[in-house]
Amino acid sequence: MRDVCIAGIGQIAVGEHWDRSLRDMAVDAVVSALNDAQVERPQMLFVGNMLSGQLSLQENLGALVADYAGLRGIEAFKIEAACASAAAALRLAYLAVAGGMCDVAVACGVEKMTESRSDRVTTALATAADAVYEAEQGVSFVALNALLMQRYMHQYGYRREDFGGFAVNAHANAAGNPWAMFQRPITPEQFATARLIAAPISLLDSAGIGDGAAAVVVMPADLAGQPPRKPVRIRASASATDAVALHDRRDPLVLDAAALSAGRAYAEAGVGPQDVDLFELHDAFTIMSALSIEACGLAPRGHGVGLAKEGAIALHAAHPMSTMGGLKARGHPVGATGLYQVVEACLQLRGEAGVNQIKGASLAMTQNIGGSGANVFTHILERCW
Amino acid sequence: MRDVCIAGIGQIAVGEHWDRSLRDMAVDAVVSALNDAQVERPQMLFVGNMLSGQLSLQENLGALVADYAGLRGIEAFKIEAACASAAAALRLAYLAVAGGMCDVAVACGVEKMTESRSDRVTTALATAADAVYEAEQGVSFVALNALLMQRYMHQYGYRREDFGGFAVNAHANAAGNPWAMFQRPITPEQFATARLIAAPISLLDSAGIGDGAAAVVVMPADLAGQPPRKPVRIRASASATDAVALHDRRDPLVLDAAALSAGRAYAEAGVGPQDVDLFELHDAFTIMSALSIEACGLAPRGHGVGLAKEGAIALHAAHPMSTMGGLKARGHPVGATGLYQVVEACLQLRGEAGVNQIKGASLAMTQNIGGSGANVFTHILERCW
Amino acid sequence: MSSSSHWRTRRQRLALVGEQCPHCQAMLFPPRDICPSCHGPAKEPYHYGGVGSVYSFSEVYTAPDAYEHYAPYVVALVQLEEGPLLTAQLTDVEPEDVYVGMPVEMVTRRLRAEGPEGLISYGYKFRPVPERVAAH
Amino acid sequence: MSSSSHWRTRRQRLALVGEQCPHCQAMLFPPRDICPSCHGPAKEPYHYGGVGSVYSFSEVYTAPDAYEHYAPYVVALVQLEEGPLLTAQLTDVEPEDVYVGMPVEMVTRRLRAEGPEGLISYGYKFRPVPERVAAH
Ligand SMILES: [Zn+2]
Numbered sequence A, B: 001m002r003d004v005c006i007a008g009i010g011q012i013a014v015g016e017h018w019d020r021s022l023r024d025m026a027v028d029a030v031v032s033a034l035n036d037a038q039v040e041r042p043q044m045l046f047v048g049n050m051l052s053g054q055l056s057l058q059e060n061l062g063a064l065v066a067d068y069a070g071l072r073g074i075e076a077f078k079i080e081a082a083c084a085s086a087a088a089a090l091r092l093a094y095l096a097v098a099g100g101m102c103d104v105a106v107a108c109g110v111e112k113m114t115e116s117r118s119d120r121v122t123t124a125l126a127t128a129a130d131a132v133y134e135a136e137q138g139v140s141f142v143a144l145n146a147l148l149m150q151r152y153m154h155q156y157g158y159r160r161e162d163f164g165g166f167a168v169n170a171h172a173n174a175a176g177n178p179w180a181m182f183q184r185p186i187t188p189e190q191f192a193t194a195r196l197i198a199a200p201i202s203l204l205d206s207a208g209i210g211d212g213a214a215a216v217v218v219m220p221a222d223l224a225g226q227p228p229r230k231p232v233r234i235r236a237s238a239s240a241t242d243a244v245a246l247h248d249r250r251d252p253l254v255l256d257a258a259a260l261s262a263g264r265a266y267a268e269a270g271v272g273p274q275d276v277d278l279f280e281l282h283d284a285f286t287i288m289s290a291l292s293i294e295a296c297g298l299a300p301r302g303h304g305v306g307l308a309k310e311g312a313i314a315l316h317a318a319h320p321m322s323t324m325g326g327l328k329a330r331g332h333p334v335g336a337t338g339l340y341q342v343v344e345a346c347l348q349l350r351g352e353a354g355v356n357q358i359k360g361a362s363l364a365m366t367q368n369i370g371g372s373g374a375n376v377f378t379h380i381l382e383r384c385w
Numbered sequence C, D: 001m002s003s004s005s006h007w008r009t010r011r012q013r014l015a016l017v018g019e020q021c022p023h024c025q026a027m028l029f030p031p032r033d034i035c036p037s038c039h040g041p042a043k044e045p046y047h048y049g050g051v052g053s054v055y056s057f058s059e060v061y062t063a064p065d066a067y068e069h070y071a072p073y074v075v076a077l078v079q080l081e082e083g084p085l086l087t088a089q090l091t092d093v094e095p096e097d098v099y100v101g102m103p104v105e106m107v108t109r110r111l112r113a114e115g116p117e118g119l120i121s122y123g124y125k126f127r128p129v130p131e132r133v134a135a136h
């Protein structure tokens, strides 16, 4: 098993790209990652995507993106793991390179969400849940998270407003990220009075969906080179699954798969939660942030919300999170999100995070969650020069 | 890089399984492969599937199948490469095991096609093509193959009836396969007079779609054991891509990706096309058989059809193909097909192919084609005990 | 949902038939082939009584295709008195009266009318247990 | 196809605007950002003349959603005289009169009416070159 690095990164701004198609956006991200890595031609391409079959009537994305990126002939795969599709693509690129099966792999995540009617998007997102026993009951994906949040509030005695810290922090950080969808701060008052979309979840608990694409080039450490290239080492790559349906979980308020995958990642990297300088967590909903923090060992059960309330997740506090805006404010193109997290962590480790730079950041963790906790991917990344 | 074996196989009969859901079928195949390999719990599951998001409103299949198979917690991925999704899943299971990243991986392919209206299935299958420049023109997936067949007939001077040998052979072999959808022979006369669905393609040029699931357990050779287990060695695993749209190909009548992936497989295995005892080819349409045969070096350009006409592909002839009925007559549950091919090749190599057994079969090749040639996976399998 | 899917799930949707694992006695709803607790085959049907309480709930304002007509509506995780959680809509209740722990019972209702296939989907919903409602 | 996709592809669909690669002179239709021949950036628009010949064709009897209304219809690979192949329907011709090599020219026609969004899709189709039809 070889040491593996991220040798190049690429992303496009998250937003409403009505002038760029699904394939155009993916090509933009792939080409900019290859340029950044100064590599001409990878051997393998892993495309993370969740919705293109349903919303754009386009499958076969592996071959399509490879061809349009000028890479006709290489091996290519489309990987789907709901909102964790992009991190799943990275995990497989990592496997291929770490196992010595190829020397240059690209992982790309892409999603086109803004050109479909909102009810179609709502239906398509619900395919992350159990179609027969959840979606068929009229439960949207937002509603599943609302069920978690309501129970969490009841069980641990929180109010809606207590979750505001996650959203306020994300928006504050997005203001410094030129690739973010919502580059403006919000106030706790705005959070408290935001319109409910599935009570107790409001618009400001929820990540904004958008179009986007992000990509990384994965290479063995000995080929990834040195500065001016700035390779970022993948210290750990891990994943784990849980039941898809909330009602099938051991305990809906415990993200077993997140705990398992984080635990595997810590073991592989030989570090603990306190060693991480920044954490790009899956803040698709504020409740997911709380549960992810608890599963990763950064707070005891029922105390995940506390970290945000106390300001401990701010850029220069003890546990910086969502440092470039997170899913909440950078925007959440679902099948691409996991690689936005990784690209952002790389920017921090490379010292290229601009006004959001965390001084001396050397170890970053990213966690990408598919469904309401069904398939979870954790990566630990390290500055290595 | 380790030697890798298929340590267990599982399949359900292809057909109209109105009493079994998508997840039930996948679980049946996975469990029977695990039982066959005498393994309790794999570390990784790769689920090949093309259509469940569109037809069953179910994504997140990796986690769903893992959970329902009693494997909650393991790593799981859904892989899509159009009709080559299942072989793509095997390719990745192979990468994970050969690279030493895990010791037991399961590749499973599953598709549920018979419970949707036929126009929805037609639309969903067209997502294998270029959505903007092919499907948007009203070109169905069958029509794309019809364009190839018409041109082939024109360029090389064949008639429709010349393609009948592929279908007649497939149906003859399916009669001996209890898992096949159409267990009855057809005559050249029936072929010649079959109803056209997109001229010159008739019902009998086309593989019948069905519900199905097939799975294999992949392990390192040194752990896969010996008889009574009958491990089958993966001598080569290779893939390659081409343009998705026919009109973007270098030459529509040459399957560059099939040639590339077969070439890579031959090189890896150190064998040539003449060394293969049987070839499970992607006979979704008779024209695909001809082009695949040519791309794999079994006949010169324009002569692929000749092999079928001359009877050279029959069970006990020089180049046995579709030995258990092929896509044509075993049935074609698109995202599962690639693993049916592999399971059938294993049956032959294990000496378990019943009345269809090819005496002394020791080397088999399978080729699974996604789209009309966009993403092609070739595996070479060997009896190793 | 296709008509065969309706047919396959009719017992669980209309009569709340799940399973009790014959090996480890785990109570399972929805039914499945393999027990998630002991990994044994779990094919022993168990007819749930249909009484339980609200484990969590949400009022949905933005509904998926084919449910928009019914929005807003209340969805819930219901804990059956035999143990399992399930996901269902609440009915015959004002959203503001729902609370965690509220006793509920199963009723059969129309879930939605499917557009193109004209197939109407029936299944379980839950309503407040009448005695409690009367005493409220 | 969404309205933004219509907007994005209007030039190629309505005016057959593709590209000629400025680096290797490859003729490209449909347009793309990266030349598949030389891998250079290919953003030089080229306005194709719309004349070509039938490279292959098929008559479709079983059509996808939203096209059923038009079936049977003839689809073709058309080779433009400048070189590229494209996929399009043939129109204003009897299916039995179509042959490989038949000269055709581009016209703008309705491709289909989209149900739920009410969006009508226009694009290129090809018809026999009139002079030839007259001489036929
Ligand atoms: Zn049990």
Ligand SMILES: [Zn+2]
Pocket: D021, D022, D023, D024, D025, D026, D035, D036, D037, D038, D039, D040, D042
């Ligand atoms: Zn060029």
